[in-house]
Amino acid sequence: MFETLKSSLAQTLTRFYPLAGRLSKSGEDNEAGAIPVINCNDEGVPFSSATVDGDIKDVSVAQFLRRRLEIESLQQFLPFPAHLIISGLESAPQIAFRATAFPCGGLAIGVCLLHKIIDGPTLADFMKLWSAFASSEEKTAGGSGYAHNLAATSLLPPRHDDVPAGTEDFVGEEGKVLMRRFAFDEEAIHALKAKAKSDQIPDPTRTEAVGGFLWKSVMSAAARAASPDGSKPRSVVSVAVAKLDQEFMRKLQGKDGRREFLRNLEAFWKPTIMVDAAVENASIVASFTITSTTGLRLYDVDFGWGKPAWITMAQFPTPNVAFLLQSPVGYGVEVWLTLPEKEMVMLEQEPEFTIYAKNNMCVL
Structure with missing residues (x-):
């Protein structure tokens, strides 16, 4: 069972080859600094296997799920502790897996990932193709089409992200x-x-x-x-209202007031200004x-x-x-x-x- 998972995982990584690489930084982007990129060096991904023991060694997956679960008990099925703080992202794998077998029946597959290039749909596609390789039904998962999807960024490159990393x-x-x-x-x-x-x-x-x-x-x-x-907590709007001064209110009066209002509104909704406002008021607006x-x-x-x-x-x-x-x-x-x-x-x-x-x- 574990060998089937490992061999099919290797096959899947040939289609999602950036996930077997490592993060690096390339070039300068003015105020944003170095841009993170994926070095497709084929270093691979961690895969570990285990068999449950302790107080659940004599239960199946179905019996385990009928128990009242403690959230902490799910940690044992992960390859790394949840929300592990990684100091050197350049050496960190993009994704890692742990397969845990229940002696009385069943299997748990735990996944940890870096949320840099992997989002929910990417993970879902990866798991579907991996399972198709493992069950010898690769064609039903889309086949070679997955490799073609990776070329999309060359045609539609992502814009510079104004949100802080x-x-x-x-x-x-x-x-x-x-x-x-x-x-x-x-x-x-x-x-x-x-x-x-x-x-x-x-x-x-x-x-x-x-x-x-x-x-x-x-x-x-x-x-x-x-x-x-039960008074309402402070919102972004209430913070903005508190910053209004007499000079700003004066500009809103008269025939040019509406134009001034729209100009300020347009400027406020720019991503950089919104992010700066969120960071500035993070302590009072969650x-x-x-x-x-x-x-x-x-x-x-x-x-x-x-x-x-x-x-x-x-x-x-x-x-x-x-x-x-x-x-x-x-x-x-x-x-x-x-x-x-x-x-x-x-x-x-x-x-x-x-x-x-x-x-x-x-x-x-």
């Missing part, structure tokens, strides 16, 4: 960060879609419905955590990120031993992030959410939130 300025206030798994079943999804429906969006997707509900609930929890009276993989069809990945029983995230320390994933059962969505401790406590006390979101760590 580092994210440390956007992490927010220090303190204990909690992570929870919330399950939205099919009934909850349909109810939230009905609530989110409008003339502008007559048929919202489940990502839109769940994402909007999460945003509303988290903002309410943040407000209650920030002050006992970000909340929602990302979804529900449309990637990861449950179609089959290495020849059946479809996945569960695809999930491992623990990560960054606060104010919500990952939406396809539920292993039906049309549902599971959400992995990180929040500062006070806000998570408030969220779990929100009456409306608990109607739709179930904090259930038993997967099956």
Whole structure:
């Protein structure tokens, strides 16, 4: 089994050959400095294998998923600790894998990756082709078409990214960060879609419905955590209003006021100004990120031993992030959410939130 995974992984890397390379820096880009590029030196990717032991050595995957899981227990299936801080990116692999066998039946495949050139769709394509090679069904995964896709950047090169490479300025206030798994079943999804429906969006997707509900609930929890009276936390708009002075207001008066207003509005929405404003006010205006993989069809990945029983995230320390994933059962969505401790406590006390979101760590 492990040898099949290793040999098919090597085949897959020939199609996704940049992933076997290493990051390097080439050229100067004025204020941005050196530009990161991939050195396709064919150094390969780490692949490790193991067999479970300890208190779960006598259970199958299905039995393991029927237990009440502790988030920390998922770490043992990863090739590296989650959110490992890497000092030298030039020597770091782009992606790494760990295959863990359950003696009583089943297999877990853990993946760690650098989020430099690998995004969700790229990982999904990689896993689908890898599983096709492993199950001798390479043609059904698109065949040589994957190699052709890598040439797209030569025809449509990416623009210079105005967003800073580092994210440390956007992490927010220090303190204990909690992570929870919330399950939205099919009934909850349909109810939230009905609530989110409008003339502008007559048929919202489940990502839109769940994402909007999460945003509303988290903002309410943040407000209650920030002050006992439930006043709203500061937003980018409130920060901007606070900076208005008499000179600015004077320019908005008269026949040229509208033109001045539009000019300032256009300038504000430029990426560099937005990023600078976010960095400048990071200590008082936190970000909340929602990302979804529900449309990637990861449950179609089959290495020849059946479809996945569960695809999930491992623990990560960054606060104010919500990952939406396809539920292993039906049309549902599971959400992995990180929040500062006070806000998570408030969220779990929100009456409306608990109607739709179930904090259930038993997967099956």
